[in-house]
Amino acid sequence: MRTKLKTKYQLYKMPEKDILDTLKAIVTPYVQNKEGLENFNEKTDFLNDLKINSANLVDVVLDVEDEFNIEIDTESMNGMLTAGDAKNIILEKMS
Amino acid sequence: MKNRVVITGMGVVAPNAVGLEEFETAIRTGKSGIDFYQELADLNFSCQIGGKPDISSEKLKNYFTDLQLRGLKSSGIIYGVIAGTDAWEDAGLVKAGEETPDWDSGIIFGTGILGVDKFREAIHLIDAGNTRRLGSTSVLQTMASGISAYLGGILGCGNQVTTNSSACTTGTEALLMGFERIQAGKAKRMLVGSCSDHGPYVWGGFDAMRILPGNYNENPKETPGPLSAEAAGFIPGSGAGALLLEDYSSAMARGARIYAEVLGGEVNSGGQRGGGSMTAANSQAVQRCIKGALKNSGISANEIDAINGHLTGTSRDPVEIENWMLGLNRKKENFPYINSLKGLTGHCLSASGSIECVASVLQLYKNFIFGNVNCEKLHPEIIKQVASEKIPRRAIDIPLNIIAKASFGFGDVNGIVIFRKMTE
Numbered sequence: 001m002r003t004k005l006k007t008k009y010q011l012y013k014m015p016e017k018d019i020l021d022t023l024k025a026i027v028t029p030y031v032q033n034k035e036g037l038e039n040f041n042e043k044t045d046f047l048n049d050l051k052i053n054s055a056n057l058v059d060v061v062l063d064v065e066d067e068f069n070i071e072i073d074t075e076s077m078n079g080m081l082t083a084g085d086a087k088n089i090i091l092e093k094m095s
Numbered sequence: 096m097k098n099r100v101v102i103t104g105m106g107v108v109a110p111n112a113v114g115l116e117e118f119e120t121a122i123r124t125g126k127s128g129i130d131f132y133q134e135l136a137d138l139n140f141s142c143q144i145g146g147k148p149d150i151s152s153e154k155l156k157n158y159f160t161d162l163q164l165r166g167l168k169s170s171g172i173i174y175g176v177i178a179g180t181d182a183w184e185d186a187g188l189v190k191a192g193e194e195t196p197d198w199d200s201g202i203i204f205g206t207g208i209l210g211v212d213k214f215r216e217a218i219h220l221i222d223a224g225n226t227r228r229l230g231s232t233s234v235l236q237t238m239a240s241g242i243s244a245y246l247g248g249i250l251g252c253g254n255q256v257t258t259n260s261s262a263c264t265t266g267t268e269a270l271l272m273g274f275e276r277i278q279a280g281k282a283k284r285m286l287v288g289s290c291s292d293h294g295p296y297v298w299g300g301f302d303a304m305r306i307l308p309g310n311y312n313e314n315p316k317e318t319p320g321p322l323s324a325e326a327a328g329f330i331p332g333s334g335a336g337a338l339l340l341e342d343y344s345s346a347m348a349r350g351a352r353i354y355a356e357v358l359g360g361e362v363n364s365g366g367q368r369g370g371g372s373m374t375a376a377n378s379q380a381v382q383r384c385i386k387g388a389l390k391n392s393g394i395s396a397n398e399i400d401a402i403n404g405h406l407t408g409t410s411r412d413p414v415e416i417e418n419w420m421l422g423l424n425r426k427k428e429n430f431p432y433i434n435s436l437k438g439l440t441g442h443c444l445s446a447s448g449s450i451e452c453v454a455s456v457l458q459l460y461k462n463f464i465f466g467n468v469n470c471e472k473l474h475p476e477i478i479k480q481v482a483s484e485k486i487p488r489r490a491i492d493i494p495l496n497i498i499a500k501a502s503f504g505f506g507d508v509n510g511i512v513i514f515r516k517m518t519e
Contacts, residue, residue, distance in 0.1 A: 029162050055231045059165070062228060 019087050026063045027083075030056045042084030070094060097278045101517060103351040104186025104339030106178040106288075107453045110146030110332050110440045113154075113177070115185065119457050121439065122465040123490045127316040128440050129330050138295050142307035144315035146332030146441030147293045148174060158249075169210030169236040172245050174335035174446065175290030179204060179246040182286060182337035187351055191251025199283035199345075201254030202243045203273045204337070205265035206289060207445030210237035211296040242290055254282040262504030263405070264362070265289045266336055266448025270512055271360045273340045283345045288337030291446035298331040304374075306409060307331060320438025321406035322416075322477055322486055323470030329407040332441025336449030338456070353517045354460045358394065358497075360512035361387035371507040375411065378418050381509055385422030388499065388511040396423040399431045399513075400495045401464055403455040405503045406435035407442050413476035415503070420480050430481045431499075438468040448502040448510065455500045459516050466490045 014022075024040045031037055033051035036044065046052045052060065057080070061072050064086065070093035072080070080086050105115055110128025112121035120126070128146045135143040150173060155164060158177050167173065179202070183190075191197045213236040217229050235241050240258040247256035255276065261268045266289035273285030291297070301307055308328040311318040319325035346353055361384045365377020389396055402419060406412050419433070420426045436451045437443075443450050458464055466489040473486060501511045 029165065056162075058231050062230060 016087060016091075019090055020083060022067060023064070023083055023086055026067060027052065027060055030060060040083065042082065042087065044083045045081055046083070047081070064090065068094060098280055099343035100274050100277045100340050100357045101343050101346050102338050102354040102357065102456055103341045103346050104182040104184070104188070105354065105453050105456060106181025106185060106337040107450055108148045108150070108174040108178045108335045109443070109450050110148055110334055113148050113150060114181065115453075115457070118453070119461065122436065122454055122457070123463060125439065125466055125468050125489070127468065128332070129315045129318060131312055131315050135295060135298075136312070140295065140299070140302050141305070141309035142302050142328070142331070143312040144308075144318065144330055145293070145298060146330060146334070146443065148334045150177065166230055166232055167236070168213040168216060169241065169292065170212065170294065170333065171206050171209045171290040171292040171335070172236060172242055174333065175204055175206070175242040175288065175337070176245050176249065178288055178290070178335035178337040179286055180249060182288070182339045183250055186339040186341070187349070188284070188339070190249065191253070196251045196253030198253040200250070200252045200286070201273070201276065201282045201284070202246050202250075202252050202256045202286045203259055203269045204243040204246055204286065204288050204290070205259040205261070205269045205445060206239055206242050207260060207262060207265060207291055208297065209239055209241050209292065211292050212294065213237050215296060246286065250286070252286070254285070260445070261508045261510070262506055263442070263444055263447050264502040264504035264508045264510040265445040266450065266452060267500060267502035267510035267512055268362055269449065270338060270340070270357070270452055271362055271510060274357045274360070277340055277342050283342045285340045286337060287340055288335060288449040289446050290335035291333045291444040293333030297333070297444070301331055317469060319408065320467060320469035321404070321408040321412055321435035322467055322473055323408070324472040324474045326408040326412060326470070326474065328409055329437060330441035332437070332443035332447070334440070334443045334446045334450055336446060336451070336453045338449065338452060355456045355514045356517050358513040358515050359388065359392035360510065361391055362508070362510045363387065364509065365507040367507045373507070374505055375507070376414070376503045376509065377507055378414060380507065381415070381418040381503065382422040384509040384511050385419065388513055392513040394497060394513065396425060398497050399423065399499050401432040401434070401458065401498045403451055403458075403498060403500045404433055404435050405501050407437055413474055416477050416480050426480050428482045428485070430485045432464050432485050432487060433481065434465060434467050434487065436465070438470065451502070452500055452512065455498045456514055459495050459498050459514055462494050463490055463492050464495070
């Protein structure tokens with residue numbers, strides 16, 4: 001399990017770019033198309049650009065939950081297709 | 096015309112050695128893989144000894160991707176993937192490319208129970224109301240066919256990929272199932288084998304049945320072995336064995352090294368009748384299995400040079416010897432050489448058949464018989480049937496042509512396979 005380095009306050013104050021960087025680190029082990037990571041941005045699609053196995057999306061969600069100390073329900077997970085979607089869900093759950 | 100089937104690759108993950116070369120040395124020199132485990136003592140096990148293969152985390156990286164290693168807690172999958180991948184590479188085969196599987200290669204890789212440590216983790220999460228936190232591999236690591244599924248994906252096999260289960264007969268049965276598939280022309284290559292998880296959640300039930308030795312926790316490597324007068328139960332083990340079976344003409348065409356030929360064999364059940372039960376073999380069935388294996392292999396009883404028995408180290412050992420004597424109609428000085436691997440590795444349960452098939456084929460290929468350990472004093476009932484020199488206590492070098500390998504399992508199921516040295 002990922003070590004929690006940040007307090008909830010620090011997470012709340014986290015700039016959006018840092019959230020994307022953290023997301024990139026979280027998805028990296030699951031990425032089958034490493035080239036997709038080179039230009040990781042809000043439009044990056046987990047399945048199409050990064051070729052993450054769809055079964056592994058639940059692992060990504062669990063890692064995100066641990067890192068940001070939030071809970072992502074199934075409905076939110078189903079809408080989490082890109083890095084931008086994930087960022088928005090994280091911001092929404094933390095607010 | 097049935098296709099001939101040969102063995103062109105092998106891999107082994109045993110408590111006393113990992114890898115073919117180390118394993119050959121271990122069985123030649125009588126190296127024991129039995130150790131004391133504090134974990135078993137802490138859990139109040141009567142038998143606190145067992146056999147676990149030693150796998151470093153560095154070694155794991157040669158067989159699994161970092162992603163596969165995340166949350167990997169199924170020891171059976173770890174052992175099976177290492178043995179299976181080794182057998183594949185030992186046969187000189189390469190993994191299928193990204194797009195197309197190898198349609199001519201299949202897998203029959205058995206197990207008794209898979210991923211118990213992963214399952215335990217899942218049970219704790221579920222009972223705490225945290226089912227959503229199981230992750231994506233809980234099913235894959237605990238489904239029985241997880242082992243053939245992992246291997247199938249790693250190697251890219253496109254023929255039949257499945258898992259069989261018949262308790263301690265599993266590995267030997269898997270071999271015969273793969274043999275029949277090649278013989279029938281349905282596959283060119285079948286990776287066959289079996290694996291068994293380790294640890295208290297696999298071994299506990301046997302401890303509760305009081306069929307494990309409880310008096311050797313201080314000196315595990317001296318526990319009386321199979322065939323010995325003092326044998327007081329089997330030592331629990333774990334691991335995996337794998338053999339690459341191949342159609343003879345395919346092996347010849349690609350110039351593969353051939354370890355031995357699988358002549359045939361037999362599987363049957365005693366139906367838990369006539370003295371057979373859930374835990375004991377019906378002797379009639381065992382003798383029928385022996386005779387059936389000879390018939391299916393087209394050999395006579397006198398052609399068998401050596402037997403690698405099931406022989407676990409329980410009170411059933413003398414019964415097994417008697418069944419061989421009656422099944423082959425050979426006794427005393429005329430009895431074949433006989434040995435059991437379980438003194439060195441423990442009883443590797445569902446992995447035992449395949450690990451012992453690897454040991455048997457190595458003996459045939461390298462012309463030796465490994466010694467039975469910790470049985471200086473042979474069981475009095477056994478010594479009545481078999482001349483003592485037929486039960487070597489140290490490895491002997493001797494030319495061998497045909498070896499019979501037997502496995503018997505809970506549920507009153509039997510499997511016997513006949514291996515012959517490749518001469519032409």
